[in-house]
Amino acid sequence: MNRAVPASLIELRDVSKIYSLGEGGVTALKKVNLTIQRGEFVAVWGPSGSGKSTLCNLIGLLDSPSRGTVHLDGQDVTRLPDDHRSELRNHSIGFIFQSFNLIPVLSALENVMLPLQIAKRSGKLSKMALERLAEVGLKDHAAHRPAKLSGGQQQRVAIARALVTDPALVIADEPTANLDSENALRIIDLMRRINHKNGTTFVFSTHDQRLLEQVDRQVLMRDGEIIEDRAPEQMESRRPLTVRL
Amino acid sequence: MMTWIKLALRNLFRNRRRSLFTILAIGLGFAAVNTLGGFTEYIFTNLKEGYIYTQGNGHLSIFKAGFLKEGKLDPTRYLLDEAEVTTIQTVLTHYPEILVVAPQLHISGLLSNGKVSTIFVAAGRVPSAVHTINSRARGMMGRIQLFDGKPLEDDVIYGVGLSKGLAEQLKLGLGSDPVAMAPTVSGQINALDAQVFQLFDSPVEALEDKFMLVPLKFAQNLYDTSSVDRLTVLLRDDGLTEPMRAQLAEDLAAQGLKLDIKTWNELSTFYTKVKQMFDVIFLVTFLIVFTIVVMSVVNTVSMAIMERTREIGTLRALGFKRRGIVGLFATESMLLGVFGSLLGTLLTLLIWFGVVLLEPTWVPPQITRRVPLEIYLVPDYMLYSVLLLIVLSLAAASLPARKAARMQIVGALGHT
Numbered sequence: 001m002n003r004a005v006p007a008s009l010i011e012l013r014d015v016s017k018i019y020s021l022g023e024g025g026v027t028a029l030k031k032v033n034l035t036i037q038r039g040e041f042v043a044v045w046g047p048s049g050s051g052k053s054t055l056c057n058l059i060g061l062l063d064s065p066s067r068g069t070v071h072l073d074g075q076d077v078t079r080l081p082d083d084h085r086s087e088l089r090n091h092s093i094g095f096i097f098q099s100f101n102l103i104p105v106l107s108a109l110e111n112v113m114l115p116l117q118i119a120k121r122s123g124k125l126s127k128m129a130l131e132r133l134a135e136v137g138l139k140d141h142a143a144h145r146p147a148k149l150s151g152g153q154q155q156r157v158a159i160a161r162a163l164v165t166d167p168a169l170v171i172a173d174e175p176t177a178n179l180d181s182e183n184a185l186r187i188i189d190l191m192r193r194i195n196h197k198n199g200t201t202f203v204f205s206t207h208d209q210r211l212l213e214q215v216d217r218q219v220l221m222r223d224g225e226i227i228e229d230r231a232p233e234q235m236e237s238r239r240p241l242t243v244r245l
Numbered sequence: 246m247m248t249w250i251k252l253a254l255r256n257l258f259r260n261r262r263r264s265l266f267t268i269l270a271i272g273l274g275f276a277a278v279n280t281l282g283g284f285t286e287y288i289f290t291n292l293k294e295g296y297i298y299t300q301g302n303g304h305l306s307i308f309k310a311g312f313l314k315e316g317k318l319d320p321t322r323y324l325l326d327e328a329e330v331t332t333i334q335t336v337l338t339h340y341p342e343i344l345v346v347a348p349q350l351h352i353s354g355l356l357s358n359g360k361v362s363t364i365f366v367a368a369g370r371v372p373s374a375v376h377t378i379n380s381r382a383r384g385m386m387g388r389i390q391l392f393d394g395k396p397l398e399d400d401v402i403y404g405v406g407l408s409k410g411l412a413e414q415l416k417l418g419l420g421s422d423p424v425a426m427a428p429t430v431s432g433q434i435n436a437l438d439a440q441v442f443q444l445f446d447s448p449v450e451a452l453e454d455k456f457m458l459v460p461l462k463f464a465q466n467l468y469d470t471s472s473v474d475r476l477t478v479l480l481r482d483d484g485l486t487e488p489m490r491a492q493l494a495e496d497l498a499a500q501g502l503k504l505d506i507k508t509w510n511e512l513s514t515f516y517t518k519v520k521q522m523f524d525v526i527f528l529v530t531f532l533i534v535f536t537i538v539v540m541s542v543v544n545t546v547s548m549a550i551m552e553r554t555r556e557i558g559t560l561r562a563l564g565f566k567r568r569g570i571v572g573l574f575a576t577e578s579m580l581l582g583v584f585g586s587l588l589g590t591l592l593t594l595l596i597w598f599g600v601v602l603l604e605p606t607w608v609p610p611q612i613t614r615r616v617p618l619e620i621y622l623v624p625d626y627m628l629y630s631v632l633l634l635i636v637l638s639l640a641a642a643s644l645p646a647r648k649a650a651r652m653q654i655v656g657a658l659g660h661t
């Protein structure tokens with residue numbers, strides 16, 4: 001595509017989300033506009049019920065807005081058929097979940113291989129997956145089932161799984177909510193380093209103020225609206241936190 | 246592909262008990278249907294063999310047209326005379342598929358022991374021809390002798406066989422000398438001395454106190470005729486019955502003969518009735534098994550989907566398409582079907598082997614003699630059962646699996 005200005009990775013235009021609930025509906029997002037460029041490291045934060053998860057789900061093509069449009073890499077993906085959205089998620093988006101969501105019957109390595117197998121990729125899938133596991137420091141745990149791993153380890157496997165297809169975008173809805181603060185910092189630091197190294201775009205939501213120090217950009221939400229969208233002034237402090245892995 | 250089968254297998258292992266019960270239900274159902282099917286096959290085969298070979302009725306019977314309808318009232322009008330028999334036999338000799346052509350004359354009259362007499366009906370047959378037919382029986386029916394005493398002979402025309410009930414009524418035993426009386430075709434009363442060569446169980450219960458077997462010449466002498474009332478035809482193969490009937494009907498009509506050709510199953514009403522009964526029993530059993538299999542698979546898959554809702558959401562988020570989810574659960578239920586069928590095959594073989602080993606005997610209806618009870622292995626039934634059960638498992642899973650595939654991803658992910 002010959003475009004003078006490369007399209008933003010994500011563009012939400014006047015996006016509203018109304019959950020139908022009984023007679024009325026719950027408005028989770030109100031005419032939200034948001035643009036995220038490639039390589040950004042964005043935190044979405046705000047009180048409970050402010051619409052963070054709803055926003056993440058829309059960006060991640062897990063759900064469709066009630067009104068407005070979602071563009072991914074310049075393409076309007078708002079009303080794509082389900083199969084097409086599934087392919088987009090598989091190829092272009094990695095997911096990290098609050099409760100890790102590893103498949104319990106698969107080993108760490110098999111979990112990481114899963115997106116490649118869904119994509120019907122050929123070649124040395126286990127080698128590719130093993131490299132990702134090494135990247136998150138779990139090479140030695142490749143054969144372990146999730147139940148045999150700690151929460152922090154499980155989330156690192158999930159990060160490896162999210163990255164294995166080299167997606168442009170990784171969505172993480174409260175990736176640290178089920179972790180203690182040390183592990184939480186370690187996870188954010190890991191994501192930050194991958195963001196630096198590979199230029200992968202990260203969008204994650206959090207309650208935790210302390211994690212915000214690590215990000216380029218903070219999107220503050222309240223009652224389904226973005227009430228503040230800023231980059232912290234001290235750019236120096238964006239250095240990766242030195243935490244031992 | 247292997248990955249998804251592996252995943253499905255491991256998922257089945259997650260709830261071993263549930264999977265095991267489902268596999269057990271399928272396996273037991275399989276074994277029930279196939280054991281019953283094998284027993285039914287044994288019954289049908291033996292009834293058929295019994296009628297065609299042991300009782301010497303052959304595959305086809307050729308009558309003069311109208312004999313079966315009107316022959317009871319006016320038997321002599323519907324007999325086949327010597328010329329007709331010769332014509333028919335000439336036509337039949339052209340077919341190598343035809344092994345035996347045996348003329349018969351069925352007669353009725355009074356049998357007397359000198360003091361009292363009673364009604365008898367008798368099949369007059371050529372003993373050597375009947376023997377040839379008998380000797381081709383396979384299986385159990387070929388091995389058992391259905392009479393006490395000695396065989397009838399072509400040339401010893403006074404030697405006859407009596408059903409035990411008839412012998413009892415007249416207090417006759419082996420070697421006794423009763424007298425048979427009947428009107429001849431021209432209306433005179435005729436009497437012939439006989440000697441009891443053998444005693445047997447009547448193949449038809451209703452005839453137990455009346456039935457006799459006599460050499461054809463005895464019957465013809467008693468009726469004072471050289472005619473017969475039917476020609477029994479034995480074919481090389483059971484499967485030739487229908488095509489040969491059609492072929493012969495054509496050929497014999499071309500000779501200007503007005504004949505009725507009946508197949509063994511048209512004449513053996515008992516076989517037809519038993520078959521109908523077993524077909525109903527089989528259908529009911531099959532429907533019960535069908536219901537149990539469908540219900541247990543639906544239950545297993547629905548439970549699995551409920552327990553794994555969040556996992557389904559995760560797989561969908563990672564890019565699994567809807568049909569991928571359907572495929573995953575379909576694979577799981579197909580594996581249940583496969584394992585169930587394997588278990589069922591094993592159980593069926595075990596039952597079969599047990600029966601072979603124990604050699605149980607029983608007295609089936611209509612045969613007043615202990616015979617071995619067998620269960621046949623019918624590979625066709627087993628193959629169809631395997632296919633059917635797998636298809637059934639797939640079909641049963643498809644409904645819940647489709648519902649699972651259509652779930653909202655976000656909702657599924659939020660499921661705990």
Ligand SMILES: Nc1ncnc2c1ncn2[C@@H]1O[C@H](COP(=O)(O)OP(=O)(O)OP(=O)(O)O)[C@@H](O)[C@H]1O
Binds near residue numbers: 027
């Ligand atoms: N499936 C749903 N049905 C109805 N209402 C919903 C649904 N999901 C979310 N909501 C409502 O939408 C609003 C936004 O919810 P959302 O989950 O996006 O908030 P959040 O910022 O992620 O909250 P938290 O920090 O607690 O995770 C809330 O009022 C919530 O009750």
Ligand SMILES: [Mg+2]
Binds near residue numbers: 052053174
């Ligand atoms: Mg949330």
